[in-house]
Amino acid sequence: MNKYKPFIGLEIHIELKTSCKMFCQCSSYYFEKDPNTQVCPVCLGLPGALPVPNKKAIEWTILIGKALNCRINYFSKFDRKHYFYPDLPKGYQISQYDDPIAVNGWVEIIDKNLISNPSTKKIFRIRRVHLEEDTGKLIHSKNGTLIDFNRSGVPLVEIVTEPDFDNSEDVKKFLEELQVIIRYLNVSDADMEKGTMRMEPNISILVQESNFKINNQNRPSKKLPNYKVEIKNINSFRFVKHAIDYEIKRQIEILKEGKLPIQETRGFDEKKGITYSQRKKEEAADYRYFPEPDIPPLVFSQDYINSINLPELPLEKIKRYINSFGIRFDEAFILTRDINLANYFEKIISKFKTEASKLNLKINNPNQIIANYIVNKKISCKLSVDDFINKLIENLKPKEFDKKLLEEIINKVLKNNQKAVLDYKKGKTNAIMFLVGQVIKEIKGKAEAKIIKENIEKMIKE
């Protein structure tokens, strides 16, 4: 029995792919651009420059909030968060403090059981979704450190969860789910390697009394532990698991010794697979938040919020695939992970229907068959929809085979397996399946079992 109960909350940053930066007209596409070529007085924080918020970025943040089942605040504002770092040209980051754009949402992890047994569904709560600006980038070299401000001012959405996780596997699944949702919304590439999706887990562990009970939703029914450790520099889903697992183990060991882990920020060393102390929380900055005076508060009407429409999200889509298309969970799940693949699939099934009826092709559950073809990569999904369908039809048409050849082979098989023929004649009907198998082997799958069986029966009778 586990005495140690981890509490894990996440802070996730998503860089939006708006064409302009958050507060100026510079291009927000900085990847592999020459340093300091996508900059202006505003994102360089020059004296006198002023931020003007990007409407699209605000709209997309509302969209993300809606997709994560949040409440959108009617009143929101930007705040200044102060700290000194060379990549932060104004000495403060324009962020949101006490009036974020969206609050109180949740994300459901899509799981096979969810269809058969909805009571097992896993839900993780979202505390808030807010909008801020990204910082510049430090480039360290032998000759010193250089600053590239191309990334400075790119819109960044921060998503904060409640500490609802207790294991790294759920965290990984959640992040994957979140990534799929963000990509469905088409507001970010949400790529961990490229840094357009970043995440920092907060981990702490509660030592439980043996009779301590928690409810099935992983909600703390008692107070949270009075410390937490934040982990930074994790840049792939794989490392998320490593870092959290390592950290849980590390903290439990400290607790076993009767000590309390220190509240701190730790980095993750992906080569060694360990976390290491970066900054103790006691030394942490007081951010001196106050409302950004350069930007008037944001006031959203219900009509405006309603006008921002969500696309069909993965959870709804998977349910539709299962219920309306009649395909199995496994294939539906894979197909709906990628919105492009899902769209491709839907185009194929609708077009296939018309093509098949033209050819008088009768196939049971074609949707499932098409799903199988795509998922098992029997036909490449790099093909155009038309090419895919042509290839599919070729595969599904009844095989033309050489009747004469089949007869020859059946004759040969019957001659070589006299005993089975006799058994069949005596009434052991099962024996025929053995003969069918032999024929299939000889003919190398060029005829369907059903036809072979009919032919054998006919020939034995003769």
Add this chain to the structure above:
Amino acid sequence: MLLGKSLVEISKLIENRYISNKEVIDYFLKRINKYNSKINAYLTINADYKFDNLYKSILPIAVKDNFCTQGIKTTAASKVLENFIPPYESTVTKRLLDASFFILGKTNMDAWAHGSSTETSDFGPTKNPWDFLRSPGGSSGGSAAVVSSYLAPAAIGSETAGSIRQPAAWSGVIGLKPTYGRVSRYGLIAMASSLDCPGPLTLTTEDAAFILKIIAGKDKFDATSSNDRVPDYVSNLKNKKKFIIGVTDEYLNGINDDFRSAFYQLVNILEKMGHKIKKINLLSPKYSISVYTIIQRAEVCSNLARYDGIRYGNNRSFFGSEAKRRIMLGTYVLSYGYYDSYYKKAQKVRTLIIEDFKRVFKEVDMILAPTTPIASLKLGEFEKYPFFGEMMDVLNEPAAIAGICAISFPFGLTKKDNLPIGLQLMGRWFEEENILNLTFQIEKETDFLGVIKKGVNNYPD
């Protein structure tokens, strides 16, 4: 021929080919050369001009050194920005350049606009053209001094709480603080962002209206700039409107006797002109001092955070003691645990002050008051009082806190020292046309008791 001519007059002279624009610019550069070393009003002089068409109306203007001017050094009178040449143009100067203005130079000020005397300038104080032993006021002291001594026919200043009106009053010129949001702050080196307002300092009401018309209006680079319509302030001067003018004892407490008699003299004149004077009750301006001190310091410490020593050459050790004091106080009021009791509370009181003005502006069109409690002080007296500026600006801070528009104009001289006395009109939000209209009527009726002309004539060609 040119001495004391307003912008509008100079423009006509050029257009009618009485004088070329080159002669005009040369005239001012010559005067600057003659007098600036005595007054120390310009920090940078811009002699770099080239005009193809000599009779195109090109108007000279001085600009406070906290407006970014592309290619012209901009220091905010601080050594931290000693070598800063902006790569971009502020909206105010951009609009002036687009309207064929020529920037004669950048004027001295209190460093970062922190002060009311120009003594916190890292490049030495500006002298009051009326008396070199005295301060021209501040922070736009250089801008007030160049207009008063006619080293420029007009100047751009900026006001956070008094920094246009107070130096205008002490130097004997007109200073207009527009409504917050009326003029774009883009490119104005921020002091307190929720209060900063650019505005003109001029010799005539017409010039103030003329410049405001050019620099006012929505700017896509300033999210706090207003969409409110920009009226033709100049043509609006012509019809003599009748106003209800509020006066309150709260603004007369502890002011100098000369100021008091100037105030009542004008009250009498206004009544004779057919305006209605009405006694009103306003919150004491002392509340505005507390609110202003907290909000301004908080925003200052935030706005100065970018001068971290990585860019702009000089590091934080180049900050003067006033900037350091403000950074420390601002940091304190925003610190965790203190935010609610200081900054948040100050914002609540600010709302009350705004409501107070809204109430009063239902009864009156504008409010008349002295601009300052006393006339110009001697240089050096300021160091004795760390909150000197707040005391000097007590009559300016309520309007700044509320964001309303106000204009200061000279009205006589003190008996003993012959120093300018300034009175002000405070108007409703975005009703600059009304305070300009009445100031214009006062100018026509009284010529500001000759103060402006006397100031200019102190500096013959």
